[in-house]
Amino acid sequence: MPDGKEKIDRRRRPPRVALIVLGGVAVLAALLWAAWALTPLPGDTRPVDPLAAPVSGESNTTARDHGSSVQLNQVPDHVVRAVLAAEAAAPAPEPGVTMEGLARGVWFALTGRSTGDFAMSQRMAAGQHPEDRSFPRRVADLAVAAKAGLSRSPEWVLERYLNVLDLGGGSRGLQAGARAFFGKDVQDLSVAEGAYLAAAIRRTDPAGDAAAEPAANLRAGWRAVIDSMHRQGTLTAPQAAAQRFPATRLAAAGVSVPSGGARPRIVAATGPAAARTAVTSTPEKAAKAAKPASATNAAKAAKPVAPRKGARRARQNCPPGSIICLENELPGNPPSEWDVIGAGSPDIQGYPTQISVNHGDTINFKINTPATDYRLDIYRFGWYGGLGARLITTLQPSVPLPQTQPDCASDPATGLVDCGTWAVSASWAVPATAVTGVYEAKLVREDGTPGDSQILFVVRDDQRSSEVLFKTSDTTWQAYNRYGGNSLYFGQPANRAYKVSYNRPITTRGVSNGPPNYFFNSEYPMLRWIERNAFDVGYISSIDAVVRPGLLLGHDALLSVGHDEYWSEEMRDNVAAARDDGVNVAFFSANEVFWKTRWEPSIDGADTPFRTMTCYKETLANAKIDPSPQWTGTWRDPRFSPPSNGGRPENQLTGTLFIINGVVNDAIQVPSQYAAMRLWRNTSIANLQPGQVATLSSGTLGFEWDNQPDNSVAPPGLARYSSTTLSYTNKVLLDFGSTYGAGTATHHLTLYRQPSGGGLVFGAGTIQWPWGLDAVHDRDGAPIDIRIQQATVNLFADFGLQPATLQTDLVPATQSTDTAPPTSALTAPLSGATVVTGKTVTISGTAADTGGGVVAGVEVSTDNGTSWQAATGFGPWQFTWVPQTAGNTTLLVRAVDDIGNLQTTLDSRPVTVVGSCPCSLWPSTTVPAVLAQPDSRSVEVGVKFQASQEGAILGIRFYKGAGNTGTHIGNLWTSTGQLLARATFTNETDTGWQQVDFPAPIQVTPGTTYVASYFAPAGHYALNQDYFTTARVNGPLTAPTSTAAGGNGVYRYGSGTAFPTSTFRSSNYWVDVSFSPTNLFPSTSVPAVVNGTDANAVTLGVRFQSLVPGTIRGIRFYKGAQNTGTHIGTLWTNAGAKLASATFTNETASGWQEVIFSTPVRITPNTTYVASYNTLVGHFSYNQNFFTTQYNNPPLIGLASGVQGNGVYRYTSQNLFPTATFKASNYWVDVVFDAD
Incomplete structure (x- = not known):
């Protein structure tokens, strides 16, 4: 250890280090002074535009074009604020070199190493010569920075900085970055895109490397910029939360980072459109390229890639940020190029291994064909000037050809056919810039044998919440798909399969009655029209609605389109949750949510989840046959639930309920009383005069349609916009989903608002509403109906949706600001009135809307608000009531307006209902579902019933339909078949209720079962199947359930009248009695005091x-x-x-x-x-x-x-x-x- 003297001597040494530092500072000061005096401030800066630069032949670098700069007033304010948020500094009041910044600058000038951050003027100066980091240049830059900070305005500094900032990828300046990353000018950048460029700035080192930033870092930096903009007040909290990480175009342009850390280079890009359509190479494509190419392939490979035309026009005609508009301004391809006949050629068929893919991910195709050469043309469906699709790229198979595929796996017990055993044939690395949509891979043979087919799939955009989300009806495509011999309608084991696989080519379009159940019937014209008007739309599949419920949230609207028949529990719950969360839902569909399904994995050995759709259609089996406890019949069928989970009619969600089976091609009618509804504003319907009826295009009510019943689960406040009543001989659904026959039904367009902040729900109640929007679809139809187009614009506006490029023949619509509900009041009957069971009571009143809308519906409750039924009329209104049960009740009324605002303060009146006898099980106003069953055999039909008190049966009643002719005989039996009374009907009417009285009343015992029947020699009896799954009670009479009665109703075929004992599906054959109590007090009554003490006479x-x-x-x-x-x-x-x-x-x-x-x-x-x-x-x-x-x-x-x-x-x-x-x-x- 040195001693103390050594220390003293050291302290006495000359301060050489200090002298060196002082000398260095003096020299540096002299240099700075010289630089100050000799170095001029930059007058203009020239940014690098890599997309405009030709590719340098061998070098992995881009020849730079120091071209266009941008002035500060050309940069949107939100982009400037994004840059400032990223810098965490402003150019004023001290945009130049502060003392701290000067110290860092001096250190950087001396050492070439940075520490901490720099002032913006320093980064501006350094950006003038990014490649030159020599000592003289660093000193000159420091002088320029100081001089600029002291002698120029903050805006001057900011403008030059924006033109030289390093954004990575070889891009310097905002204009270059905007073009490189997004293919647009800086003035067209959205908030999210501006934040992306700001996050890409190299802030730490003014000479830092601009190598590609890792994606995770860029995403985190982008979110930090958005959060900073929110903290600085540029964005509100909802605006900040709504931003989605933008997709850039560099991936689509083929940017690759060579080994060794060189900068990215553009592999092949002659312009924005070419960058959009380029495809990143994959190992499969490399393998394909390595194999010997055919002459055809060689010729194709030699063809130059021409730049796509129209991209510049897109930027000129479309609003900034309108992805769908920009996409559809690109040139399309005619159907002759992308369409096929039916399901295409059977000798080249394939399917995607997933029905949807997020852009930026890879989708695989499995293809079965003997072809020795074929290609896959990838198209995106849209408007494209009416051509309907655009070629995105062409793929080659990734395997040697011909490729032999193994047999599909199968399960004979369920009819399942699963072609997941096939090997992958080709893949597409979907560019991150691919626009969400419905896509097609068209398979085209190129080996001299003609053949083509289509594979449909969805490209999602999971990073962005579009305003409207289009859900495809792919579950229905698969339900009707017969590939492999089975579908849910055809094949084995029960003339139908119980399970179908997504691991199959879809051939639905190529079978009888298949086209109405596929994409091109209704979904395609809806898609064309939406993209024609450039609504901000995104796309998902039905499976996405099951497995990715988060994708349903954050949109203004969700669309169910076309034939959307098959829904699992998860999909229904997820859509309902989105509705409850405020997402508006439009069901441009019918027969929707009809069959309840469940999901299973594939059986190809991979056990891929959600590839097998299961639906045993237990409603058709009239039994619980699915081994799972889940119900897989119709959603509305309650017969086996609980313990299963059916019995939930679909109109609880949709507002409408399937009633008319296809194929029908009728027209929606709009009577004049609906003319004032918001839906029809700016259409000719709004001008209808009293008594007039507007008829929309033929086919718009079809090919199947719904009605709107007032059942126990109907949404409250269902507004109606139209009314069409039609009769059919064999199309009307008569039960829970098995039987169709003659009858009459009424269709309404409907809308309701989910309470407590939920969304609006529109129900078109028809599959072919899109036929009025666009005339290009499978199957012949009427021309476009401008009234339907305008009504859809109106509806979308009330959903908060606006088109970017509205058709010139349509009128822009605005969203309703009406939040005030209408009012309604009762005028009859009087408060405290007494009414009688079985007798018609007219309830009437008034309604009005003063909040800016019109009354669109009035609903009446006759049971203290437990259930509600629609009244007739909107101003003065009335409702016909036939009381069924004696007792005290309260009448209530509520009104809803044409934007779904529902009255909550209700008018009410108490009434007393007294029984009325003679009485029957059903009032004379009741009409069977089937008026006349097409069964002409002579038959005795009847009903089991009980009375709850002493009384007498006066006679027999039955409902008569057309064809039920001949002499009818009425009978009363004990439960064991003893005849108690008989009478022959006389003076019958052609149809309706008939009655015959016995010669004398027949006393019946309370609680005892009897059978009432009649003989129909010509058959054609009235019918409701599955009626007695619940008991029918009316006053003292009860028709018990089929289970409780050991079968109810009853029948017996024969040539003459006889006691009926057979039953089928709890059917009601509409037989009744006329009963009258015989006493004031039932015999079961016992006085409170039986033996009084008064002994007087x-x-x-x-x-x-x-x-x-x-x-x-x-x-x-x-x-x-x-x-x-x-x-x-x-x-x-x-x-x-x-x-x-x-x-x-x-x-x-x-x-x-x-x-x-x-x-x-x-x-x-x-x-x-x-x-x-x-x-x-x-x-x-x-x-x-x-x-x-x-x-x-x-x-x-x-x-x-x-x-x-x-x-x-x-x-x-x-x-x-x-x-x-x-x-x-x-x-x-x-x-x-x-x-x-």
């Missing part, structure tokens, strides 16, 4: 009325054990005139006693009578305060105790008319009544 009675004409046959009373002796029953007028009297005989010790008059007494409806009995010993039964309210057992009514009082009594041993009352007491006196 007394006459006790009840005041009553009948709602219908009939006869009183006798008197009843309840007897306690102490109420002994002789009892006399009497019927009086309300004034005290005796009408009939009889002495009770054969009484029991207690309970209900009954005596029958020698002659029945006819009574007048709604007239008060008094029934009484006399006891000499008292001890009568009673309930006090019973008649404080009216007692109803229609048709008999026990009057409430009012002015005259009820019940009545009189102390007497002489059986005199009772007039006194006490505490509204019920003394349990009754009558035996027969209604007429």
Whole structure:
């Protein structure tokens, strides 16, 4: 260790290091002064535009073209702010060299190594000569930076910096970067693209290397710029959250980074369009190139790649950032190049190993063909000036040809055919700049044998949330796909398969009735029109809606288009969740969400998930045959759920419900009462006069369509925009999904708004709405309907969607700002009114909208809001109600406007419903689903039923349809087949309800099962299958479920009338009875006080009325054990005139006693009578305060105790008319009544 003296000596040495530093500083200062004096400030900067530079032959570098610069006022403000956010500094107030910056600059000038960040003026100066990093240049740059910072404005510094900043990839300056990365001028950059360029700036070192940044770093840097712009107030939080990482064009231009770290070079790019269509080389393509080429291939390979025309025109005609507009301005290809006949040639077929692919990823194709040479032309479908598709690139197979494929795997038990056993034949590395869409790989033989076919797939853009998302109906394509011999409609094991695979070529377009179920019938014309008008659209497949639910969120609208029939649990739940999250949904479809499916992996040995679609169609089997606990029948079928998970009608989501089976090609009708709806603004429909009806193009109501039932799951506030009622002989769905027959149905265009911030849901209820948008589609159709085009523009505007290039013959539409719901009120019946079961009641009222819209629907509830039904009319409105159940209820009304705003403050009125008998299971307003089943065999059909109280069956009823001719005989049977009564129908009408009365009423026992039937010698009976899966209850009558009754309804084929015992599918054959209760009180009633303590002789009675004409046959009373002796029953007028009297005989010790008059007494409806009995010993039964309210057992009514009082009594041993009352007491006196 040195000693202290050594230390002292060292301190006394001359400070040589300090002198050296001071000398260096002096020299540097002199140099700076000289540089200051001698170095001029840059007057103009010239950026590098690599896309405009020719490729240097061998070097991996680009010959630079120091061409166009950009002025500050040409740079959008959001781009400038993005650069400033990335720099985390502003050019003012100190854009030049601060003391800290000067120190860093001095260090960099001396050493060539940077530390920390630099002022913007320093980076501007360094950017003038990026290749020269010599010591003199570094000193000169420092002088220029200081001089610029002190003598020039911040804007001057910023403008020059923007023209020299290093963006990587050989690009310097914003203009060069905008062209290199995005193929557009800087003034056309979006916020996200500006942030991308800002993130690419080399900020640490003014002489830093501009080698390609790793993608993850660029994405992180881009997000940091967006976040910084939000913190600085340039972007709001929603705007920042909505930004999506932009796709650049360098990958499509063939940028490769050579080994050794050289800069990227453009492999083959003669312009923006060429860059867009270039394809990065793959190992498969290299292998293909290495094999001996045919003469044809050699000729093709030798052909020069010509630049695509139209890209410059696109930038001129399209709004900045409109991806779809820019894409469709590129030149397209005619159908003669991209289309095929039917499903194409059977000797060259293939499929994609995934139905969709994100751009930037690779998609594989498996192809089965004996061809020794073929190609794959990749097209994107769109408008393209009406040509319908654009050639993107051409691929060659990646394997030696011919390629022999193994047999497809199969499962005979389910009919599954899975061609996943095939090997990959070709691949496409989808460029990151590929525009999302529906694509086609057209397979074309080139070995001298003609042959071609199509492979359809979807290219997604998972990084960007388009305004509207188009979901393809590929599950339906596959359901109808017969490749391999089976589909969900054809083949084995049950004349249909239970499972179908996505690992198959799709030949749906080439089979009978196949084209309506494929892409080119409805999806294609919808796609053409959307892209023609350049809506901001993205595309996904149905499988994406299952496995990638996040892709459904963040859009203004989601579209279901065409024949969208097959939906799994996941897809329905995910779409509903998107709707609940505020995404608007448009169902330009019908028969949608009809069959419930589930997903399984492939059986090719790879177990690829979501490649097998399973649907046992258990509704057709009328049984739970799928081994999975999941239901795979129709969504609406409730018969086996629980424990399964069916029984959820599709209109709960869509607003509409499938009803008319195809193929039909009818037209939507819009009566004048719908003319004022928002949907029809700026169309001729808006000018309809009262009584007029507009008919849209033929085929727009087809090839299948929906109705809009008021079932228990119908969305609240369903607005209707049209009304078309049509009848068919064999097209109407009659059950849960198995039977079609004759009937009438009504179609409406609908819309509802999901509550609590959810989205709007539009239901076209027809598969072929797109036929009105564009006339190019499979199958013949009518011309374009401009009313449908304008209505779609209007609807999209209310979804928040605007076209970038609207057709010139359409009118721009704006989004509704109406948030106020309409109002409605009840005017009839009066509050507190009494109505009668089985009798028609007209509920009416008014409705109005003052919030800027019009009333588009009125809904009425007759059960305290449990269920709602649509009323008729929008201003004055009315609703026909036939009460079914006696009791107190509240009538409610609500209105909805034409943008889905639903009234929440409801008008209400309480009413009392009293029963009315004679009564039946079904009111006369009920109409069967099938009026006349096309079965001409003679048959006895019937129904099992019970009564809940004493009464009599007066006769038999049935519904008669056309063809149900001949003599009909009505029968009443015990449950074991004993005939109780029979009568022949007379004076029948041609159709409708018929009734015959028995010669005398037949008393029935409560809770006992009977059978009512009629004989139809010509068949053609009315029918609803699967009706008695639930019980039918109306007042005292019940038709039990088929399960509870051991089968209901019943039938028996034969030449004559006979007891029916057979059943089929719980069918209702619409047989009924006419029933009348015979008493005021059921025989199960027991008084509160059975043996009163009053032992005086007394006459006790009840005041009553009948709602219908009939006869009183006798008197009843309840007897306690102490109420002994002789009892006399009497019927009086309300004034005290005796009408009939009889002495009770054969009484029991207690309970209900009954005596029958020698002659029945006819009574007048709604007239008060008094029934009484006399006891000499008292001890009568009673309930006090019973008649404080009216007692109803229609048709008999026990009057409430009012002015005259009820019940009545009189102390007497002489059986005199009772007039006194006490505490509204019920003394349990009754009558035996027969209604007429």
